[in-house]
Amino acid sequence: MPNHRGMNGIASPEQTAGKSSSEGTDHDTAILARWVIPVDSDTPRVLERHAVCIKGERIAAIVPNDDVGKTHTARRVVDHSDTHALIPGLINCHAHTGMTMLRGYSDDQELQVWLHKFIWPAEGKFCSPDFVKYGTELAAYEMLKTGTTLVNDMYFIPDVSAEVFRRAKLRAVLGEAVIDFKTGKVKEMVDGSIDFIRREKAKNDPWITPSVVTHSSYTVGEEWHAALARANNSELQVPFHTHLHETEKEVADYHTQHGISAIDSLDRAGVLNERLVAAHCVWLTDEEIDKLAERGVNVCHNPKSNLKLASGVCDVVKLLRRGVNVCLGTDSSCSNNALNMMSEMQLASLLAKMKANSAAALDDFTALRLATINGARALGKADVLGSLEVGKYADVVAVDLSADELLPIYDPISHLVYTTARKVTDVWIGGHHVVDGGHVTTVQVEKEQIKLFAEKIREFKAEILAKDAQEADKAKGG
C-alpha cells in the first residue's frame, strides 16, 4: 500500500508538550481534538490529541489535551478529543456570492452562451439589493457550514454583501465589480469601486477587506485597468481580483482583437503584482507562467467550475514548481454549483494528477495548503490567517472523522481530502463559534422570500426558452 508520508509527520503529545503554549491559562475556549493539523510548515505535521486554546479573537495556545484543566484552563471546553481533526479555516479565493440566487438556474451551456444568453440577462433584470442580500446569505450559510472562514468575493452592490458578511461573522475581501456592458457607465463603476474601498478602509474592520475588482480584460478596457492599478499601487494598496485566461477561445479572441495577450495588457496597465488574485489561468504559455511568477501574481484555481464549464485544466503543478502562489476557489454557485472548499481540495488533487499523468503530482497536504495558507498569502493575510499558530486569528474548523464508513484512519489528512463522509461540525472565526454542532449561529436563510424570488427568475428563464423555440421554428420554416 503506498504510504508517501508514513506516520513521520505525526507528533505525540509528549513530543510537543509546552512547545506552542503562551503564558497565561485563562482561555475563553479550549477545543480538544483527536488531531490538530496546523499547516504551519511546508511538510505535513499532525499533532495527536492536542487542543487549540482561544483567548479573545486569537489562538493563545496549542497544547496536549491532557494539559487542559491542569496547566491550561478555559471557561468553555469543547471536547472532540476522540473524533475530530482541527484545521485552519478554509479560504475561498474566488466566488461570486451574490449570484447564489441563480444556483441551478442554467447548467450545461458553453461559457459564452451561458453568460450572454442566461446569466447576464438575468442579472440585468434581477440584480438588486434584495437579490444580493438573499444570495449572499445563502452563500454565507453554506460556506460557514462547510468550513470556509474567508472568501474573496466578486460581485455587485458590495455594501449589501459586506453587511451580510459582518452579521455572519464570515471574513470577506470584496469590492464593486467593474464590467463594461457598453452602456457608458464604466467611469461611474470605477469611481464607485474606489469610493467603496476608501469607506471600508476607514472602518479598519477585521471582517471586511475592500478590494479592486474587475471582471476581466475582455470586459474591461486596459485604460480602466491602468487607472485602477495607479490608484491601488499608490493610495489604496488592497487586493486586486480579476478573471484571467479562463478559456482557450477567450485567450485567442483577445489576441486577435488587441494584438497582445490579456496578461501582457494587464502587465502594461500595472496590474500584475503580488496584490493580484487572478482566477482560473487555465491557458498559459511557459513565458506567461514565468511572468506571473516574476511579478508575484497569485493564481486562484477553480477545479469544479473549470470542469463544469469545460474551460480546460489549470496546470497547478507547473505553476507551483515555477514559484507561483496557487490558491483555491469555488467560483459561483451557478458554475459549481456549491461553495464547498472541502470538495474543491479533493478535485484539485485529482485533477492535477490527471493533468500531470502522475498520481504523485499533487498530494493531500498540498491540496490542504492551497485551501488555507496559500489563500491567506494571496490575500495578504498570511501573518494572521491560514494556519493554526499562536498569535494568529482563531479561525478554526473542526471536522468529524468518526463515521464508521471512514474506518480505518491511518492518516487524517488523507481522509480530509479524499473521503466524502468527513463532516465539518464546528467553526470558529476570530474566536466566535459561528457553526456549533452543525448549526450556523450567525446567519439565517429566508426560505419563503427566496422561493418567491426564485419564481420570478423561473418565469424569466421560461421566456428566454420560449423565445428560443420561436426562433428555431422560424428558422426551420425558412
Ligand SMILES: [Zn+2]
Ligand atoms: Zn468567476
